[in-house]
Each structure stands twice: as C-alpha cells, then as structure tokens.
Amino acid sequence: MPDNTRRARDEAFWQTFADRYDLQLGPINLENGYFGRMSRTVVEEYQRNIELINRGNSVHVRQRFEQGESLKIQAQVAGLMGVPAQAVALTRNASDGLQSLIRNYNRLQPGDQVLICDLEYDTVKGAMRWLAKHRGVEVIEIEHLHPASFDSLLASYRETFARYPRLKLMALTHVTHRTGLVMPVQAIAAAAREHGIDVILDGAHALGQFEFNLIDLGIDFAAYNLHKWIGAPLTLGFIYIAPERLADIDPDMSEMHFPVTDIRARTPYSTPNIPALLTLPLVLEEHHAMGGAAAKGSRLNYLRNLWVREVRELPGIEVLTPDDPRLYCGITSMRFTAQDDQQAMVERLLSEYNLFTVVRSGAACGPCIRITPGLTTTAEHMKRLVTALTELR
Ligand SMILES: Cc1ncc(COP(=O)(O)O)c(C=O)c1O
Structure with a gap:
C-alpha cells in the first residue's frame, strides 16, 4: 500500500496532526470547503x-x-x-x-x-x-x-x-x-x-x-x-x-x-x-512537511469514501458525485430523494446529529447537501454522518 494511502487511515497520526489546531467546541464541521484552518504555529507567526x-x-x-x-x-x-x-x-x-x-x-x-x-x-x-x-x-x-x-x-x-x-x-x-x-x-x-x-x-x-x-x-x-x-x-x-x-x-x-x-x-x-x-x-x-497535496488528498478521499461507501446504495439517498477516482476528491454532495427541502435536512443534521453541512444549489441536477471533511475530521465523525443519513432518509 503506498505511504499516503496507509497514512490516510492512521487515526493516531491524524489526531496528532489535529492537535496542532485550536478548535472551538461546537458542531462537527463538515463544511470545510469554505476555507481551511491555520495551524496554531501559523496563527502565532501571523x-x-x-x-x-x-x-x-x-x-x-x-x-x-x-x-x-x-x-x-x-x-x-x-x-x-x-x-x-x-x-x-x-x-x-x-x-x-x-x-x-x-x-x-x-x-x-x-x-x-x-x-x-x-x-x-x-x-x-x-x-x-x-x-x-x-x-x-x-x-x-x-x-x-x-x-x-x-x-x-x-x-x-x-x-x-x-x-x-x-x-x-x-x-x-x-x-x-x-x-x-x-x-x-x-x-x-x-x-x-x-x-x-x-x-x-x-x-x-x-x-x-x-x-x-x-x-x-x-x-x-x-x-x-x-x-x-x-x-x-x-x-x-x-x-x-x-x-x-x-x-x-x-x-x-x-x-x-x-x-x-x-x-x-x-x-x-x-x-x-x-x-x-x-x-x-x-x-x-x-x-510540504506533512506531505503536501498528496497526503492531504489521500486523507480527504479516505474520509469521503467512509461515508459514500455506506450510503450510496441506500433508498432515499442520492450521492451526486461519481466514484470514478478521476472525478472525485474530498468534497462530495448528496440529497435526500424523498425530501423537497434539502435546507430543512441540513437543519435536522445540525439539530439532531450536531453535524454542520451546507446546501448548494445552481447545478442543473438540482440542490444538494455538500459534505466536506477537513484535515481535523475523524473517522468517528464519518460514522456519525452515516448514522444520520441512514436514519434521516
Ligand atoms: C469553485 C470556486 N471558485 C472560486 C471561488 C472563489 O474563491 P475566493 O473565495 O478565494 O475568491 C470559490 C470559493 O469558494 C470556489 O468554490
């Protein structure tokens, strides 16, 4: 297994990495696509x-x-x-x-x-x-x-x-x-x-x-x-x-x-x-020291696959982003097919499961919920997402 693939699933490594960031207590952030966090050392340097x-x-x-x-x-x-x-x-x-x-x-x-x-x-x-x-x-x-x-x-x-x-x-x-x-x-x-x-x-x-x-x-x-x-x-x-x-x-x-x-x-x-x-x-x-885009991308893809793999075939859920490795990265969108209002589902993900996500509209295929793990996201967070999606569908 290539190093990055092995490291992507090493929760202990990523926990040590996450320890370099100051995180506010609150919902589990699955909207890391907006912008990324700076590490504590970067904040200090800034x-x-x-x-x-x-x-x-x-x-x-x-x-x-x-x-x-x-x-x-x-x-x-x-x-x-x-x-x-x-x-x-x-x-x-x-x-x-x-x-x-x-x-x-x-x-x-x-x-x-x-x-x-x-x-x-x-x-x-x-x-x-x-x-x-x-x-x-x-x-x-x-x-x-x-x-x-x-x-x-x-x-x-x-x-x-x-x-x-x-x-x-x-x-x-x-x-x-x-x-x-x-x-x-x-x-x-x-x-x-x-x-x-x-x-x-x-x-x-x-x-x-x-x-x-x-x-x-x-x-x-x-x-x-x-x-x-x-x-x-x-x-x-x-x-x-x-x-x-x-x-x-x-x-x-x-x-x-x-x-x-x-x-x-x-x-x-x-x-x-x-x-x-x-x-x-x-x-x-x-x-560069943490392995650059190759290491970050492997981790984000791994986290993405943890949830997509579990829910893609479930009735009531459509994962919009394909599984062709050439066509996906950490960000992936889904929708609840039995619900008209995806925003209401985002609100339920937050209020009932403490998961913070966002609706994106504007694609010809219709509105969807964008799920973006970040570098401090854990495999446990993805498990909670799978539970939430499975129950809410
Ligand atoms: C696809 C895409 N293009 C452009 C932008 C704009 O980037 P910036 O916020 O750096 O102006 C964004 C921001 O989220 C984006 O997602």
Whole structure:
C-alpha cells in the first residue's frame, strides 16, 4: 500500500496532526470547503507579523517587503505550482484573479463566443456574462448530464466545440464547489486546444486537495486561493499565466506600476495583507512537511469514501458525485430523494446529529447537501454522518 494511502487511515497520526489546531467546541464541521484552518504555529507567526508590520510600518514595507520579501514569496508560490516565478502574480483571493483574467483577456472580437457551464462558480459566470456587454461576445451556457462520467463530460465539451465554431474562450472549474466533481481538465483542455479555444481554469478548490501540474494539464491561465487547502491566512490568492501567453492578458485597466512584461501588471495594484503574505513561507513549509497535496488528498478521499461507501446504495439517498477516482476528491454532495427541502435536512443534521453541512444549489441536477471533511475530521465523525443519513432518509 503506498505511504499516503496507509497514512490516510492512521487515526493516531491524524489526531496528532489535529492537535496542532485550536478548535472551538461546537458542531462537527463538515463544511470545510469554505476555507481551511491555520495551524496554531501559523496563527502565532501571523500574529507576530501583524505586530512586526504595525511596528515597522512603511519603513519595513518600503525597505524590505517591496525590495525583496514579496518577490521571494511570489517565487515560493510559483515553486508550489512547479512553474517559473514570472508566471505567478499574487492576488487577494481566487475571485479577484479570475475576474482579472477574464476582464483582461484581449483576444475576443465582437461576435465571438465564450463558454460556461452550470457548475461554474457564480462570480465566474457573472464575469463571463459581463464580457457579452463589454466585448460584444455571445455567452454559450451548457448543462452537464447527470450523473456525470469522464466520457460524458468530455463528450459534452466536444459536442459544444463542434456546434459553436465561434467559441474562443471558456471557463473551466477544476473542482466544482457545488458537487465536488473533479473535471477531466487535461482531456477537456486538449479538446479545446484542437478548436483554438483558450481555457481559464478556476482552481479554487483544487490546490492542496490533490496533485496536478499546470503544464501537463495544458492550462495557460488559472487562478487560485491559498486559504482553502493550503492553510494560509485569509486574503491570499494568485493567478498563473503561462509566460508565452502574457501578451494575451492586458495590464489591468492600464495598470502602470509594473512594466507590461511583468505579470504583476495583470492584477489591480493595491496594499496587500502584508502580514498574511509574510506568514506564507511557514504555511508552505508546513504544507510540504506533512506531505503536501498528496497526503492531504489521500486523507480527504479516505474520509469521503467512509461515508459514500455506506450510503450510496441506500433508498432515499442520492450521492451526486461519481466514484470514478478521476472525478472525485474530498468534497462530495448528496440529497435526500424523498425530501423537497434539502435546507430543512441540513437543519435536522445540525439539530439532531450536531453535524454542520451546507446546501448548494445552481447545478442543473438540482440542490444538494455538500459534505466536506477537513484535515481535523475523524473517522468517528464519518460514522456519525452515516448514522444520520441512514436514519434521516
Ligand atoms: C469553485 C470556486 N471558485 C472560486 C471561488 C472563489 O474563491 P475566493 O473565495 O478565494 O475568491 C470559490 C470559493 O469558494 C470556489 O468554490
């Protein structure tokens, strides 16, 4: 058994890991997809950096942060992605990055088409629809078949590319926040490339949940945050632009603080959360030390399978996310098929079983309950979830 698979089921190891986090007593949190916790050592480092920057003020920031610290941090983020430092610019979150990429993509002509699907994040849908008004393009919106398979997802993109020859740009979500479905990004990006369609990848939920390489995926434009599965303080994200494609994204609203050849011109210039950025080296050190995305992803998949395996075949329950290992990660959604109101079921999960979950709607296949274990979730928590789902169905 590979090390990560063995470690994923080692409750004693994960208990030691969980001991590094301060947790408030309360419901069992199965809504870890919103953002991740910082470890206690990261919180302490963050607090030290708040005090450091508060004391040093602009003297520290002008003399040290702007003169080198920020570039080192940019290089470390690029290192996390296995890409050159000049391919990465820091942002406040994934949304800012995605909006910058979509707003500044400069290869669209009036009459071109752009593509979104039902599983995209609403901010991304909004930004792509914004292009219709401001670039004169037509937005093509597709809905994926449910239940999805690797082949059905790829086929629906292939058919769409063939049907709409004026498509030039598409959004693609690596892990949809609605059902946790992992898109076959590499195959879809390769098909898009055959049709000359550029892909902007929303990687918000992917980073830190499993390993990937943007170059292997064939992705030239992507945006991420660092506060979901990397464990950084809130307010940190970044964009990736393949260096040879930099000219296809304009400087943001004629941003002039950096030369046109510098990726940092592609995002709005502003005063960032400097203490949070200064904390990032420790965050990345801890992420790597515990085995990175491979270790985190194995654990999350293990926890996910503990509950999915027990309830998938039960009458009254539909697990929306497939079991094809290429298409799932820790986040998985289900619904009670005999109930109209999934929100009422979320409330019962909380009041009767002390389990905190969330309803996600917006997917063409209907509303669902999203269940996201985290790195401090235990196998016992999953057992309680199985009991709750079995009884409530
Ligand atoms: C799929 C997806 N895209 C984008 C975002 C936005 O990320 P951020 O909160 O970093 O702006 C989220 C946030 O949950 C998300 O789930």
